[in-house]
Amino acid sequence: MAKQKLDTQAIGLDAGLAFTKWLTGAENLHYGLWTGLEVTAGNLRAAQDAYTDKLFKLLPDTPVRILDIGGGAGETAKKLLALGHSVDIVVPSPFLAARCRENAPDATVYEHKFEDFQTDQRFDLCLFSESYQYIPLDQGLTKCLELLTPEGHIIISDCFRTQEYSVDKSQAKVGGGHREWRFREMLETAPVGVISEEDITEAVAPSVDLEQALFNVFGYALTRVDQELSAKRPKIRWMINRVIRLMINDRKRARLDQRLNQKTRTAENFIKYNRYVMMKLRPTSDADQS
Known part of the structure; x- marks a missing residue:
């Protein structure tokens, strides 16, 4: 009988979510926005709520149909539903899919990798909240454009690697994501336009x-x-x-x-090796690009 490999990722997620819920009352694993807050465990919930509030300022003023890509444990979807939006979640982890169904029972949950996700439905908004980095760079935006309505939008809130990043595997550099310069190169040729973009690296780094x-x-x-x-x-x-x-x-x-x-994973190193941006995009036609 073949020896089964331990699923350390699932164990880590389970433990991390349980601890975060015990500490904050919510199953959020995303960064917090620490502007004006003392960096303490007691303020983690307030920092994470501030992050979500800032993210939601990019949403349309009226209820829309949202595809929450890599929706974590469903906490963001729960808040979106409370605002009147319709939410579908696509998430590859069976464990996280179960948490989404528990935390956001009115959302439709699809247990798939985003790049393998297939549907006849169309969405007004594709949302990546710290999930864009897990989608192959040549597939994320392309897939969104297939799923959006003609007037739809894409929101990306995530880390990108700066030029300072090294492939030296001996150092565990905090953060993650696609190489920023490669992402920028792709944006120059992709049929999308940038509506807004904000660098919030220093505000989230204290996390x-x-x-x-x-x-x-x-x-x-x-x-x-x-x-x-x-x-x-x-x-x-x-x-x-x-x-x-x-x-x-x-x-x-x-x-x-x-x-x-050790203490090699610091806010200072995060700022050096990462760029964290909140960005809103829209599809462009040939006429828009000319």
């Missing part, structure tokens, strides 16, 4: 310091347990470390140590 502080707390706790086992239960410690080495390779252990016990 990274808060996250790193939390991981350092976990790291400290694990270090103390290891110290106690080393002093009082060395055989048990040896067995635990043996199991960890069998389950996790050297590279992943090094990255885990960096995440739990």
